[in-house]
Amino acid sequence: MKPRLTIFFATDIHGSERVFRKFLNAASFYGADAVIFGGDITGKSLVPVVEVRPGRFEARLFGRTHAVAEGTELDDLEDRIRTNGFYPYRTTPDEVAILADPAHLRAAFTRVMAETAERWVTLADEKLRAAGIPALMMPGNDDEPMVKDLLAQGDWIIDAEGRRVELEGFQVISYGYSTTTPWHSPREVTEQGMAAALDDLAAQLVDGQPVIFNLHDPPYGSGLDLALKLTDDLRVESGGGQPLVEPVGSTAVRAAIERVQPVLSLHGHIHESKATGRIGRTTIVNPGSTYGEGTLQGVLITLEKGTVIGHQFVSG
Amino acid sequence: MATTEGLYQRQATGLVREAGTWSTLVYNINFVSIGLMMMFALQLEPAFYPGGNIIGSYLLSLVIVLPTSLVFAMLAAAMPRSGADYVYVSRILGPRLGMMSSWINTVWWFIYGGVPSAFFARYGLGPLFRSLGLIGGNQTFLEIGNWFVTPEGTIITGLLLLSALVAIFSLGLNAYFRVQNVLFGIAVLGLGLIALVMLTSGGQTFIDNFNRFWDPSTGLTGTHAAVIAQATTDGFAEAPTDFYWTLIPITWIYLELVFNQSSAYIGGEIKRASRIQLWSMPIAAMLSIGIAIALTWIIQNAVGNTFLGVIGWDPYVSNVLGQPYPMPFSELAAYASGNLAVALVVGIGFVFWSYTWLPGQILNASRNLLAYGLDGVLPARFASVSERYHTPVFSLVVVGLMSAIALYVYATNPDFTTLVGIVAFIVSFMIVSIAAVAFPFRRRAMWESSPIAWRLAGLPVISVVGVLSLSALFVAMWAYLNDPLSGVNILDGLALKPISGEDGGLTKDFARFLIAAGTVVSGLVLFEVSRIVRARRGVRLEANYGEIPVE
Numbered sequence: 001m002k003p004r005l006t007i008f009f010a011t012d013i014h015g016s017e018r019v020f021r022k023f024l025n026a027a028s029f030y031g032a033d034a035v036i037f038g039g040d041i042t043g044k045s046l047v048p049v050v051e052v053r054p055g056r057f058e059a060r061l062f063g064r065t066h067a068v069a070e071g072t073e074l075d076d077l078e079d080r081i082r083t084n085g086f087y088p089y090r091t092t093p094d095e096v097a098i099l100a101d102p103a104h105l106r107a108a109f110t111r112v113m114a115e116t117a118e119r120w121v122t123l124a125d126e127k128l129r130a131a132g133i134p135a136l137m138m139p140g141n142d143d144e145p146m147v148k149d150l151l152a153q154g155d156w157i158i159d160a161e162g163r164r165v166e167l168e169g170f171q172v173i174s175y176g177y178s179t180t181t182p183w184h185s186p187r188e189v190t191e192q193g194m195a196a197a198l199d200d201l202a203a204q205l206v207d208g209q210p211v212i213f214n215l216h217d218p219p220y221g222s223g224l225d226l227a228l229k230l231t232d233d234l235r236v237e238s239g240g241g242q243p244l245v246e247p248v249g250s251t252a253v254r255a256a257i258e259r260v261q262p263v264l265s266l267h268g269h270i271h272e273s274k275a276t277g278r279i280g281r282t283t284i285v286n287p288g289s290t291y292g293e294g295t296l297q298g299v300l301i302t303l304e305k306g307t308v309i310g311h312q313f314v315s316g
Numbered sequence: 317m318a319t320t321e322g323l324y325q326r327q328a329t330g331l332v333r334e335a336g337t338w339s340t341l342v343y344n345i346n347f348v349s350i351g352l353m354m355m356f357a358l359q360l361e362p363a364f365y366p367g368g369n370i371i372g373s374y375l376l377s378l379v380i381v382l383p384t385s386l387v388f389a390m391l392a393a394a395m396p397r398s399g400a401d402y403v404y405v406s407r408i409l410g411p412r413l414g415m416m417s418s419w420i421n422t423v424w425w426f427i428y429g430g431v432p433s434a435f436f437a438r439y440g441l442g443p444l445f446r447s448l449g450l451i452g453g454n455q456t457f458l459e460i461g462n463w464f465v466t467p468e469g470t471i472i473t474g475l476l477l478l479s480a481l482v483a484i485f486s487l488g489l490n491a492y493f494r495v496q497n498v499l500f501g502i503a504v505l506g507l508g509l510i511a512l513v514m515l516t517s518g519g520q521t522f523i524d525n526f527n528r529f530w531d532p533s534t535g536l537t538g539t540h541a542a543v544i545a546q547a548t549t550d551g552f553a554e555a556p557t558d559f560y561w562t563l564i565p566i567t568w569i570y571l572e573l574v575f576n577q578s579s580a581y582i583g584g585e586i587k588r589a590s591r592i593q594l595w596s597m598p599i600a601a602m603l604s605i606g607i608a609i610a611l612t613w614i615i616q617n618a619v620g621n622t623f624l625g626v627i628g629w630d631p632y633v634s635n636v637l638g639q640p641y642p643m644p645f646s647e648l649a650a651y652a653s654g655n656l657a658v659a660l661v662v663g664i665g666f667v668f669w670s671y672t673w674l675p676g677q678i679l680n681a682s683r684n685l686l687a688y689g690l691d692g693v694l695p696a697r698f699a700s701v702s703e704r705y706h707t708p709v710f711s712l713v714v715v716g717l718m719s720a721i722a723l724y725v726y727a728t729n730p731d732f733t734t735l736v737g738i739v740a741f742i743v744s745f746m747i748v749s750i751a752a753v754a755f756p757f758r759r760r761a762m763w764e765s766s767p768i769a770w771r772l773a774g775l776p777v778i779s780v781v782g783v784l785s786l787s788a789l790f791v792a793m794w795a796y797l798n799d800p801l802s803g804v805n806i807l808d809g810l811a812l813k814p815i816s817g818e819d820g821g822l823t824k825d826f827a828r829f830l831i832a833a834g835t836v837v838s839g840l841v842l843f844e845v846s847r848i849v850r851a852r853r854g855v856r857l858e859a860n861y862g863e864i865p866v867e
Contacts, residue, residue: 018866022866025865026864029862029864030859044325045325061767062767063767076764080765084765099324109324223702274690275690276696276699293396310855312692313690314859
């Protein structure tokens with residue numbers, strides 16, 4: 001066990017290439033000893049980059065059509081699309097016509113997500129191995145099940161989900177599923193399902209060794225889980241010009257923290273709820289996410305003698 | 317799976333439908349406070365700026381405000397995060413200037429927390445009860461109205477308002493915001509009713525009704541004419557329209573209008589910011605001015621510019637009416653109508669306008685304190701959120717206490733002038749405008765990836781708008797420093813006025829200017845002190861803001 005361990009934790013980068021690359025450099029930039037990723041690695045949106053004639057491409061971004069030539073211009077446009085957390089998807093006018101078909105669109109998403117995740121795992125292995133930085137990763141509720149398999153292929157990064165992992169004298173358990181959301185994302189469970197999964201994980205813990213939780217879903221009513229209040233048709237409720245908010249975390253996650261009392265509990269899922277707090281003896285933290293701006297939000301946590309001695313939110 | 321133009325989305329969390337379009341506009345108009353903006357213009361410009369043209373001043377204010385409005389709108393679209401200047405300036409120009417700019421706002425939101433708290437009694441409840449008392453012939457209401465405008469009445473009422481708002485915000489915001497929508501509706505209804513009354517009961521009807529209600533109070537016969545006569549004797553004079561005296565009193569309009577960009581402070585919570593933020597800020601400014609122009613024209617025609625001038629002049633010089641502060645135009649409408657029910661509606665409507673800055677100020681200041689706490693600039697206590705109520709109770713209470721102190725000083729010390737803080741705000745807006753100019757050059761990748769990566773004749777549009785905003789802000793600053801009523805009147809044209817008075821000490825205006833300047837640099841001092849303290853504990857505060865290399 002290191003006498004003092006500094007962990008860099010970030011989450012919810014949702015397909016932003018720029019932010020993922022920052023994540024890989026964050027440990028050396030901030031002087032952290034290890035990195036933990038809290039889930040939701042894949043993007044939500046796809047922007048068709050249509051080859052309208054040989055060597056000429058067009059894409060709609062933020063309401064404007066960008067017409068570019070193959071080469072540097074096209075690379076720049078695709079970078080811009082990736083920075084905003086969208087997947088550029090090179091395609092043809094014929095394919096665009098059938099992208100409205102849900103099955104075809106799903107296949108396109110699967111293809112582009114798999115390609116990107118695979119490339120990122122290779123990149124993470126290379127960079128973090130070279131830096132000698134242990135890296136615990138997991139998928140989140142928005143990641144398709146295949147993302148977990150891809151993370152498991154890493155030979156340096158560790159797919160930490162669903163098991164107990166040793167990290168410099170601490171034992172870490174990770175779980176990336178969330179409880180039910182209005183969007184019915186790919187990896188959701190009921191509160192009962194969450195409680196059962198966390199019970200199974202807690203059963204793997206060794207007595208007497210400090211524990212860290214890495215759970216995508218934040219604990220209910222903790223201040224880490226304040227999300228915009230939505231109507232049934234997914235509109236933001238507002239009053240007096242201000243959007244209304246409500247706690248949306250998991251009661252099962254909260255119960256697990258109260259029962260196990262880990263030294264640290266890391267969370268994500270609710271991007272706008274950057275916050276820290278305590279539940280009993282546990283320091284709880286959600287660094288939030290602003291991946292759409294190309295900014296990596298994270299938190300540096302310093303642990304010493306089995307306890308948290310400090311934390312610092314950073315925005316890289 | 318969902319499709320919007322050129323963008324395909326899969327089933328994933330957080331993809332909400334567009335909302336808040338109307339709410340965002342209301343939020344910004346709320347912060348402008350059309351009622352207060354008009355009140356100051358109507359009370360002060362005809363009285364103390366001879367040659368001033370109110371409608372001209374509105375238009376000049378709009379021209380001066382719009383570039384700054386666009387700067388905030390474009391930055392909010394590029395960086396859709398809550399925190400406004402703290403985020404923009406920190407990211408573009410660095411954390412020190414970010415803290416400096418943001419702290420100016422926070423400090424003056426504390427201080428200006430005391431101002432609308434005082435206005436609540438002075439221009440809201442006082443005139444409401446006074447008009448009900450005079451129209452209804454009810455002496456008790458009249459006495460209550462007169463008590464509200466005393467320093468004691470102002471402080472006690474303001475403290476109750478502050479305490480109520482801090483308590484309500486600490487318990488949760490949702491219910492309040494729903495009520496706020498209703499109050500805004502009543503306030504707008506009040507303005508509509510004022511327009512209707514002034515259109516139908518102007519001219520001689522207004523004079524007759526005014527005399528009917530005020531003669532018993534003043535003991536005069538024909539109070540309307542007496543107020544004009546005494547003001548003229550005491551030096552009140554009108555003058556032909558003059559550009560200089562139309563430009564200088566923009567100070568009173570700018571004070572409200574420039575806050576059309578307030579939704580930038582809740583930018584992280586507004587979806588599709590690239591569209592809503594871009595238009596809601598300038599539209600809020602234009603709409604506010606449009607309403608103000610129409611209503612002002614109606615009131616001027618109904619009451620007459622001369623009477624508007626003497627009614628603003630009377631409390632400070634002649635005092636025929638025996639009132640410490642000028643009556644707001646809503647009260648004039650109440651007398652014009654001669655109807656108790658109308659007086660009640662327009663009076664209640666104006667109560668809302670009188671304090672409408674306050675909720676936003678308290679919320680924005682407490683949000684800033686929370687952000688400083690999260691970033692380690694202030695102790696972590698400021699970042700604490702109540703587990704029970706999910707609100708930053710500690711920060712809210714701090715803001716409430718600071719505003720209470722400001723209220724006491726404002727109500728008891730005439731040296732605390734209403735406009736003194738705006739020069740500090742202007743410095744903050746200047747820093748944001750410089751950030752806008754620099755954005756495409758210092759954060760090229762972020763700008764190119766943003767929805768406002770537009771060019772005009774090869775130049776980034778945001779840089780051009782930033783330069784225009786800076787120029788407009790210099791004009792606004794010049795107006796404040798030349799305005800004899802601003803409290804920071806240290807310039808005569810472009811020349812500096814004498815710094816010391818006859819007693820050899822600093823003039824009050826120069827002293828107030830230095831206080832405002834002190835608040836400008838205090839954020840920088842706070843950041844440096846915090847950086848040193850945190851460094852001793854092994855925390856590099858600068859790391860919060862440094863950009864991680866991508867390669």
